[in-house]
Amino acid sequence: MSVLVVVECDGGEVKKSSLEVASYGSQVAQLLGTTATAIAVGEATEANLAQLGEQGITKVLYDAEPRLKDFVNGAYTKLIAAAAQQEDSKVIVLANSNIGAAVGSRLSVRLQASLATNVVELPKNDGGQFTVKRGAFSGKAFADVVLSGDRKILAVKKNSIEALHEAGKTAQVESFSAQLTDADFADAPKQVVMQEQTGGVLLPEADKVVSGGRGMKGPENWNLIEDLAKALGAATACSKPVSDVDWRPHHEHVGQTGITVSPNLYIACGISGAIQHLAGVNSSKVIVVINKDPEAPFFKAADYGIVGDVFDVLPKLTQAVKELG
Numbered sequence: 001m002s003v004l005v006v007v008e009c010d011g012g013e014v015k016k017s018s019l020e021v022a023s024y025g026s027q028v029a030q031l032l033g034t035t036a037t038a039i040a041v042g043e044a045t046e047a048n049l050a051q052l053g054e055q056g057i058t059k060v061l062y063d064a065e066p067r068l069k070d071f072v073n074g075a076y077t078k079l080i081a082a083a084a085q086q087e088d089s090k091v092i093v094l095a096n097s098n099i100g101a102a103v104g105s106r107l108s109v110r111l112q113a114s115l116a117t118n119v120v121e122l123p124k125n126d127g128g129q130f131t132v133k134r135g136a137f138s139g140k141a142f143a144d145v146v147l148s149g150d151r152k153i154l155a156v157k158k159n160s161i162e163a164l165h166e167a168g169k170t171a172q173v174e175s176f177s178a179q180l181t182d183a184d185f186a187d188a189p190k191q192v193v194m195q196e197q198t199g200g201v202l203l204p205e206a207d208k209v210v211s212g213g214r215g216m217k218g219p220e221n222w223n224l225i226e227d228l229a230k231a232l233g234a235a236t237a238c239s240k241p242v243s244d245v246d247w248r249p250h251h252e253h254v255g256q257t258g259i260t261v262s263p264n265l266y267i268a269c270g271i272s273g274a275i276q277h278l279a280g281v282n283s284s285k286v287i288v289v290i291n292k293d294p295e296a297p298f299f300k301a302a303d304y305g306i307v308g309d310v311f312d313v314l315p316k317l318t319q320a321v322k323e324l325g
């Protein structure tokens with residue numbers, strides 16, 4: 001019996017959120033007195049998969065079927081279920097990402113497993129019960145959830161756990177086949193057309209995000225957001241009212257009704273910090289808020305706050321970032 005960790009890869013690389021998930025899974029394995037095996041999905045290289053040893057993974061299974069390069073829910077679910085069966089895994093850990101959330105629910109039906117999403121801590125053995133803490137009510141609260149049943153699936157929220165890094169440790173990479181058929185690819189997307197992204201950085205995966213709200217006054221001032229984003233190598237985002245009035249495209253709107261982001265750095269410029277906005281950004285590692293109103297609610301969620309006018313602060317901040325190189 002081993003803990004099975006689902007590792008998402010893109011362009012040959014393991015995604016950062018999956019390094020966290022691998023670290024989480026190997027710590028769960030330690031708690032249960034077993035080892036952690038990963039099943040890799042997406043486009044991966046053997047060398048990068050072997051490096052998952054640094055996050056405590058012992059073995060990595062990889063199916064090189066070319067159609068698995070892009071996300072196909074049915075095929076990914078069957079692949080992961082087959083790996084769980086081969087490894088007799090009672091605990092399956094995945095990222096609380098778009099892929100993880102979609103596969104997690106399908107997998108729970110297929111394997112008759114209990115599922116907890118948005119998990120933020122390692123599980124506890126609470127009086128013999130397997131208990132996990134998860135974010136609830138758009139991140140405003142936490143819930144302790146008891147998972148029963150033989151199999152459990154945990155979808156781990158990004159930035160909830162530090163990725164382990166034991167330099168030089170490698171995992172054994174094994175080829176794996178789930179014997180997928182054409183029927184498993186019935187829901188494969190025919191074509192994926194990427195929306196135009198500022199600086200070529202994809203918003204949901206971005207490591208840094210510079211975001212603007214109504215305090216930016218109009219689309220003609222967005223060069224201030226874009227200049228800072230370019231200097232930082234960040235993606236740009238906005239609040240809902242900004243995209244509602246077409247100052248920015250809808251795919252940049254973050255929050256409860258928009259995209260959820262979990263970057264290492266989120267800079268909010270002229271955004272009040274309404275609960276619906278926070279719901280999409282509150283798993284960011286470091287939040288910086290620039291707002292001229294010291295009472296703006298966003299300051300309560302900020303790691304760093306600048307009380308000031310965005311038109312004064314942003315050019316200076318961009319200049320300072322450029323000088324730092």
Ligand SMILES: Cc1cc2nc3c(=O)[nH]c(=O)nc-3n(C[C@H](O)[C@H](O)[C@H](O)COP(=O)(O)OP(=O)(O)OC[C@H]3O[C@@H](n4cnc5c(N)ncnc54)[C@H](O)[C@@H]3O)c2cc1C
Pocket residue numbers: 212213214215216238239240241242253254255256257258269270271272273274275276277280290291292293296308309310311
């Ligand atoms: C069902 C529902 C779902 C929603 N979903 C979302 C969602 O997904 N995402 C989202 O963002 N919102 C969402 N909203 C809207 C949300 O409630 C807020 O109205 C919205 O987030 C406010 O956007 P804002 O902060 O840009 O604008 P405002 O609330 O108008 O705030 C502007 C801020 O800019 C500051 N400011 C003004 N001028 C300057 C200046 N020169 N320098 C510095 N600061 C300045 C002000 O002090 C103020 O704090 C939703 C609402 C509902 C009811």
